[in-house]
Amino acid sequence: NAGVTQTPKFRVLKTGQSMTLLCAQDMNHEYMYWYRQDPGMGLRLIHYSVGEGTTAKGEVPDGYNVSRLKKQNFLLGLESAAPSQTSVYFCASSLYRGSGGAADTQYFGPGTRLTVL
Amino acid sequence: AQKITQTQPGMFVQEKEAVTLDCTYDTSDQSYGLFWYKQPSSGEMIFLIYQGSYDEQNATEGRYSLNFQKARKSANLVISASQLGDSAMYFCAMTQGSNYKLTFGKGTLLTVNP
Numbered sequence: 001n002a003g004v005t006q007t008p009k010f011r012v013l014k015t016g017q018s019m020t021l022l023c024a025q026d027m028n029h030e031y032m033y034w035y036r037q038d039p040g041m042g043l044r045l046i047h048y049s050v051g052e053g054t055t056a057k058g059e060v061p062d063g064y065n066v067s068r069l070k071k072q073n074f075l076l077g078l079e080s081a082a083p084s085q086t087s088v089y090f091c092a093s094s095l096y097r098g099s100g101g102a103a104d105t106q107y108f109g110p111g112t113r114l115t116v117l
Numbered sequence: 118a119q120k121i122t123q124t125q126p127g128m129f130v131q132e133k134e135a136v137t138l139d140c141t142y143d144t145s146d147q148s149y150g151l152f153w154y155k156q157p158s159s160g161e162m163i164f165l166i167y168q169g170s171y172d173e174q175n176a177t178e179g180r181y182s183l184n185f186q187k188a189r190k191s192a193n194l195v196i197s198a199s200q201l202g203d204s205a206m207y208f209c210a211m212t213q214g215s216n217y218k219l220t221f222g223k224g225t226l227l228t229v230n231p
Contacts, residue, residue: 031217043208043221050217058218090162097217101169104150104212106219108162 004109023091032074121222140209149213
């Protein structure tokens, strides 16, 4: 049981390049999330998914796209990277959401450190 | 709107002593969940403990316990018998009602001294 995994762990891009971050979970969780963590800003939600084939915008969605073609995978895409997207990206998943209960617990992947030059 | 406040940017504790990390929250919802996460220098976010708003007893997980005072809207994390490996950033977080959003505080950096 690997939990939540993310690939790659590190990446350096040039401005304007594109890339996809892959998140996979083996806990059969329905809900998946992408966050970015920046110094002084805490964790901010980019996009999330409430099930296979569904996605929705979070707090800071601009410049990112996501897809959830399979329940266990959640992809985050940067079509044209900008230096402002330099950050640490975390994927998370939860069994449920909005129940106010323990099933809302989000489990995080190890993160991807992205630098855009 | 939900809000989490962690007033201690940094804390120091001697090895084997107990430490309390403060967290207060603001919500108008009756149903909410409170979480603590640990982020060591290696960067991963590790779930530690959960407390539901309707739980009457304080949550405990090994050396971690959550001191839940509902009337004061506080959810302090207590780490007993601190270890050097406990040195990390600790985040308090909350979900409320039907809201998908996990709101984080700004974190407390804990340093355990030998």
